[in-house]
Amino acid sequence: MTAITSDxxxxxxxxxxxxxxxxxxxxxxxxxxxxxFDTVLGPVFVAWNRIGVSAAxxxxxxxEFEEWFAHDVRRPLIAGEPPADxxxxxxxxxxxxxxxxxxxxxxxxxxxxxxxxxLEIPRGQVRPYSWIAREIGHPQAxxxxxxxxxxxxxxxxxxxxxxxxxxxxxxxxxxxxxxAKKEILSLEGVRLPKLQxxxxxxxxxxxxxSTKVYCYPTCHHAKRALEKNVIWLHDATExxxxxxxxxxxxxxxxx
Amino acid sequence: MEGVERLxxxxxxxxxxxxYALGYALTGNRHDAEEVAQDTLLKAxxxxxxxxxxxxxxxKQRAWLHRIAVNVARNRHRGVRPxxxxxxxxxxxxxxxPEAQAIDRALVNGVMSSLASLPPRYREAxxxxxxxxxPYGEVAExxxxxxxxxxSDVHRALKMLRGENDDRHHE
Numbered sequence: 448m449t450a451i452t453s454d455x456x457x458x459x460x461x462x463x464x465x466x467x468x469x470x471x472x473x474x475x476x477x478x479x480x481x482x483x484f485d486t487v488l489g490p491v492f493v494a495w496n497r498i499g500v501s502a503a504x505x506x507x508x509x510x511e512f513e514e515w516f517a518h519d520v521r522r523p524l525i526a527g528e529p530p531a532d533x534x535x536x537x538x539x540x541x542x543x544x545x546x547x548x549x550x551x552x553x554x555x556x557x558x559x560x561x562x563x564x565x566l567e568i569p570r571g572q573v574r575p576y577s578w579i580a581r582e583i584g585h586p587q588a589x590x591x592x593x594x595x596x597x598x599x600x601x602x603x604x605x606x607x608x609x610x611x612x613x614x615x616x617x618x619x620x621x622x623x624x625x626x627a628k629k630e631i632l633s634l635e636g637v638r639l640p641k642l643q644x645x646x647x648x649x650x651x652x653x654x655x656x657s658t659k660v661y662c663y664p665t666c667h668h669a670k671r672a673l674e675k676n677v678i679w680l681h682d683a684t685e686x687x688x689x690x691x692x693x694x695x696x697x698x699x700x701x702x
Numbered sequence: 703m704e705g706v707e708r709l710x711x712x713x714x715x716x717x718x719x720x721x722y723a724l725g726y727a728l729t730g731n732r733h734d735a736e737e738v739a740q741d742t743l744l745k746a747x748x749x750x751x752x753x754x755x756x757x758x759x760x761x762k763q764r765a766w767l768h769r770i771a772v773n774v775a776r777n778r779h780r781g782v783r784p785x786x787x788x789x790x791x792x793x794x795x796x797x798x799x800p801e802a803q804a805i806d807r808a809l810v811n812g813v814m815s816s817l818a819s820l821p822p823r824y825r826e827a828x829x830x831x832x833x834x835x836x837p838y839g840e841v842a843e844x845x846x847x848x849x850x851x852x853x854s855d856v857h858r859a860l861k862m863l864r865g866e867n868d869d870r871h872h873e
Contacts, residue, residue, distance in 0.1 A: 451863050454813035455727075455832035463722035463739060464732075468714045471740050475747045477707055523711070 469525040479520070480527025481512065484537050488603055488631065493537060494524060499548030500533075502600045505623055519600055520553055540604045543570030543635075547604055554600075557585070561595040568609040571636040572665040572697070575613035581701065597621045608632060615646025637665060650679040652699055654691045661686045666697035706758065710747050717767055718743075720834060724768065727829040728775040730818050738778065742771040768836065768844035772826055816863050827852055828859035 472478035479501050481494040492512040494502040502520050506512040509526065516524050540547045545566065551559045560583040568574050576596075580589045596607040602622030608631045612618045617639075620628035632639055642664060645651075653669040654661040656676045662669035669677075680686045683693070683700045693700040718739065725738030746767060750758055817825055830841040831852075842852040 451813065451816075451860065452832050455817075455828070456835070458727050458813065459720070459723045459833040459835060461719070461723040461726050461735075463718040464736065467722065467736065467739070468718050471714050471718070471743045472711060474740065474744055475710065477711060477747075 466525065469523055472523050473525060473527065478523035478525060479516070480525055480529075481509075481516070482527060482529045482533075483509070484529075484534060486537060486603075487541055487634065491537075491603060493529075493533070493604075494520070495529065495533065496522075496550055498550035498552070500601060500604060501550040503602060503604055505627075519598075522553075537604070549601060549605065551600075554595075557583075557588075557591065558595040558598070561592050562599055562601075562605045562607070565596065565599075565607050565610060566605055568606055569667065570606070570609075572663070572667070573609050573611050573632065573637055573642070574663060574697075576610055576618070577613060578663075578698070579610060582698070593618065603631070609635075613646070613651060615643040645679065648679075649681050651682060652680040652686055654678045654680050654686060654689065659691050660694050661691040661699060662694040663697045663699055666694055668694055668696060705755075706750050709758065710743075710750060713746065713763060713767075714743055717763065720764075721767060721771055724771050724829065724834055725775065727814075727817060727833040728772075728825065729778070730814055734778070738771060738775050741774045742767060745770050745774065762840075762843075764836070765840040765843045768830060768834065768840065769846070772830075772844055775826075776822065813863075820859055820862055824855055824859035824862060827855035828863070831856045 469478050473480055473496065476497040479494040479496045481492055481502075483490055483492050489505060491503055491505050492509065493500060494512075494516060501522075502516055504512055504515055506515065513524055516522075536547050549562075551562060554562070561579055564579050564582050576589050576592050577586070579596075580586050580592045583592075585591070592610075596610055597619055599605055599607040599621055602608065602620075608620060608622065608628045610618070611628075611632075617625045617628055619625060622628070622631075629639060645664060651663075652661045653664045653666075653672070654677070655669065655672040656678060657672070658668075660668065661680055664670075678689075680689070680691070686693070686699075721739040721742050722735050725735035725742075726732065729735055729738060749770075753761075817829065820828070826845060827841060830836050830844055831838065836844070838849050838852050838856075841856070842849040845852060845855075847855070
């Protein structure tokens with residue numbers, strides 16, 4: 448009798464294997480998993496959970512990524528085996544296709560609106576901070592937009608680098624500083640020197656004489672116009688006075 | 703919502719070992735033990751999300767989790783496979799720490815194979831009482847039977863465990 452019950456008690460002293468709690472929390476969507484991926488931007492650490500991709504950062508080693516994640520996202524995190532299609536999704540997203548799902552739960556409604564709006568900017572194009580502010584219905588909140596973009600937990604994939612200052616200054620970048628931002632934009636085909644040259648002269652918009660439409664200079668419709676039809680414009684008032692209407696795609700003014 | 707998430711995190715850390723041990727005692731191998739423990743906790747989480755706050759607050763976690771775990775283990779084995787006793791501990795991630803060695807000794811003593819030979823009703827009762835060290839009140843709650851039934855099932859189980867060991871000596 449005593450032998451049996453004491454043997455039974457021994458079975459009860461068994462401990463769950465290492466990592467068990469984190470695996471359970473990950474299955475419940477309460478812990479995120481991460482892995483390192485080789486991308487066109489070099490190695491990037493990407494975290495995900497059952498909702499979607501939750502964070503990304505270029506970091507020299509896993510430990511620094513974990514520390515950054517603990518500080519910024521504040522959920523349990525474990526290294527994991529990525530879902531089969533994640534690598535392809537990462538490549539596609541950086542290539543300008545938008546098929547990645549994101550988990551932005553930890554962010555405020557305003558921050559989420561800013562990032563979702565940044566997602567609409569196509570690869571190879573840029574928009575000013577004020578464009579995001581106006582588009583999400585907070586035209587006065589330009590600085591807050593800047594802060595929200597700087598704290599983007601998923602840089603590269605949510606393209607906060609495609610938002611630059613209207614005066615041509617590149618602006619700060621949470622994904623590795625202004626130099627990294629320039630590098631990524633150039634990689635995406637944005638001709639920064641030309642844009643900055645125009646901005647220095649106060650020229651913000653490109654008008655197309657044949658269509659009487661004006662655009663942001665990187666807009667698809669501006670880029671395909673013939674050189675002889677293009678005129679450069681300082682602001683919306685000038686555009687209007689010369690008979691141009693704002694482009695309905697890049698929306699330099701509420702159009 | 704946030705409250706439930708924190709509560710669940712604490713619940714996982716507090717109960718993971720005993721649910722794993724319970725899974726092991728009921729299924730007889732480490733792999734199934736982990737599955738039972740994990741399924742139990744995930745079921746618990748899904749339930750917590752639907753419960754009103756008062757119910758979450760007043761929950762007797764240990765008894766509640768044991769009840770879920772017993773059902774998870776029952777449903778896994780219903781009509782399909784009998785409990786398997788794993789004698790070599792071949793799981794790659796189960797390095798034999800001190801507690802694993804204790805288990806191995808218990809295995810050598812045959813307690814796991816004796817348990818596996820009990821009818822589920824008696825196995826569950828004796829495991830909850832002596833492996834999990836639950837008071838009879840919680841054993842009864844987890845099995846959804848009256849306390850008197852729990853007590854008599856536990857004693858019957860012990861008798862069978864002793865009897866079986868005796869039989870073995872005669873063989």
